[in-house]
Amino acid sequence: MEKKFAFFLGCTIPASQFHVEAATRKAFEKLGIELLDMEGATCCSDPEISRQFDENLWLHIAARNISIAEKLNANIMTVCNGCFDTLNKVNESLKADEKLKNEINRDLEAIGKEYKGTVKVLHAIEVLHDEIGLDTISKAVVKPLKNLRVALQPGCRLYHDDEKKLVEKFTALVKALGAQIIDYPLIRLCCGVPALYVDAEFSLMERTKKKLESVQSVNVDCIVTFCPACYDRLEKGQLDLRSRGINFSIPILNYFELLALALDIDPDDFGIYLHRIPADGVVEKIEEETG
Amino acid sequence: MEENRDLYPLRKPLRKIPETYAGAIKALLASAHLPQFSDFTADEREEIGLEPVPPTAWKYKEAVKELEELTKKIGLEKKKKLI
Known part of the structure; x- marks a missing residue:
C-alpha cells in the first residue's frame, strides 16, 4: 500500500x-x-x-x-x-x-x-479529494449511483474555512460516485445540534424540522453527510418528530456508506441495517440501476 | 486563541457550567470519551467485522490515567467542582 x-x-x-x-x-x-x-x-x-x-x-x-x-x-x-x-x-x-x-x-x-x-x-x-483523487475514485466505482437523488448536508463547520473549499470538494466527491445532487433551499441551515444544549424544543422545531421539510420538498432518496453530529440529529430528530405525529422518512447516510455501496461492498457487511431510518430504498435503487 | 474573538464575539468567560454541559464534561473526565460504551455495542461491532472495543481510550485505559494527570497539571481540580 x-x-x-x-x-x-x-x-x-x-x-x-x-x-x-x-x-x-x-x-x-x-x-x-x-x-x-x-x-x-x-x-x-x-x-x-x-x-x-x-x-x-x-x-x-x-x-x-x-x-x-x-x-x-x-x-x-x-x-x-x-x-x-x-x-x-x-x-x-x-x-x-x-x-x-x-x-x-x-x-x-x-x-x-x-x-x-x-x-x-x-x-x-481532503484525503479522498486531494490525496486519492476524483479520478481514482470514479474509476473504482463498480455500481454508479446514477438513479440516486441525494441532498447534501455539509454541516456548519465545513463552511468555516473558505480556503479549504471543503463544501466544493464534498460536492465533487458525491458527483464522482454518479449520484444526482438535488439542491434544496435550506442547505445552510444548521441541523440543530448546538441549540440542543440550550433549548431542545427550539432545536427540534426551528432547526431539525425546518431542515427536513426543506429536504422533503425536493423529493430525494437520502441525505448524505460526513458529520456524525448532523447524521445523529437528523436521524433521531425524525424519530422525535414521529412521536408528535410529524412523519418524515428520509434515510441519512454517511458519505463512506455511499462510497462503499458504489464500490460494491455488501451493505450487510458494513451494517447498513443499523440505520434507525432504514436505508433499504437506497440500496434497492442502486441495485435496480446496476442489476 | 485569537480566532475565538472573531468567530464568537459575544462569548463570555464561563462562571458556572450549564447543566446540559455537565454530563458531557463528567463523561470526558471519567472515560476520556463523551458517550458510554456498552457490551451491546461491542457485540454489534464484532458482527460487522470490527474490533469489539475500538482501539481508543475505551480499550487502552492508561489513556484515562494520562488525562487525569493532565487535568492535575493544568490545575483543574477547583474548576472540576463547578460541574
Whole structure:
C-alpha cells in the first residue's frame, strides 16, 4: 500500500455509528489505502463543550491526540467535522506559537508524550479529494449511483474555512460516485445540534424540522453527510418528530456508506441495517440501476 | 486563541457550567470519551467485522490515567467542582 493515514475515530462513530467506521475501513481497503489505528486516542476533545469548559484542557487533549499520530509518522484523517475542527485548529495554533507549544509540552512530558508539529490534520474530504483523487475514485466505482437523488448536508463547520473549499470538494466527491445532487433551499441551515444544549424544543422545531421539510420538498432518496453530529440529529430528530405525529422518512447516510455501496461492498457487511431510518430504498435503487 | 474573538464575539468567560454541559464534561473526565460504551455495542461491532472495543481510550485505559494527570497539571481540580 502506498498511502497511509492515522485514523482518528473520535467518539460518536465508534460508539454509535460504527457502520460508518466499517464502511470507511472496507472502502479504504478496496482503494488500497492503509488506515493506522491511533491506540489510546481520546475524545478530540470536542470543540464546543470541553472547549467552553476549559480551553487549556481542550488544547492539551488535542495535542496529546496529535502526538499519537506523530509517533506513527502519518498524517491524521478524521471523518468527523467536529474532530477536524478541534485537531486542525490546535495543530495550526501550536505550529504557529512556539511558546504555547513549549507550555503544552511541559505538561505532556509528565505522561511521556510530546507534540512536535510534524503531521497534518486532514478531513476525510481532503484525503479522498486531494490525496486519492476524483479520478481514482470514479474509476473504482463498480455500481454508479446514477438513479440516486441525494441532498447534501455539509454541516456548519465545513463552511468555516473558505480556503479549504471543503463544501466544493464534498460536492465533487458525491458527483464522482454518479449520484444526482438535488439542491434544496435550506442547505445552510444548521441541523440543530448546538441549540440542543440550550433549548431542545427550539432545536427540534426551528432547526431539525425546518431542515427536513426543506429536504422533503425536493423529493430525494437520502441525505448524505460526513458529520456524525448532523447524521445523529437528523436521524433521531425524525424519530422525535414521529412521536408528535410529524412523519418524515428520509434515510441519512454517511458519505463512506455511499462510497462503499458504489464500490460494491455488501451493505450487510458494513451494517447498513443499523440505520434507525432504514436505508433499504437506497440500496434497492442502486441495485435496480446496476442489476 | 485569537480566532475565538472573531468567530464568537459575544462569548463570555464561563462562571458556572450549564447543566446540559455537565454530563458531557463528567463523561470526558471519567472515560476520556463523551458517550458510554456498552457490551451491546461491542457485540454489534464484532458482527460487522470490527474490533469489539475500538482501539481508543475505551480499550487502552492508561489513556484515562494520562488525562487525569493532565487535568492535575493544568490545575483543574477547583474548576472540576463547578460541574
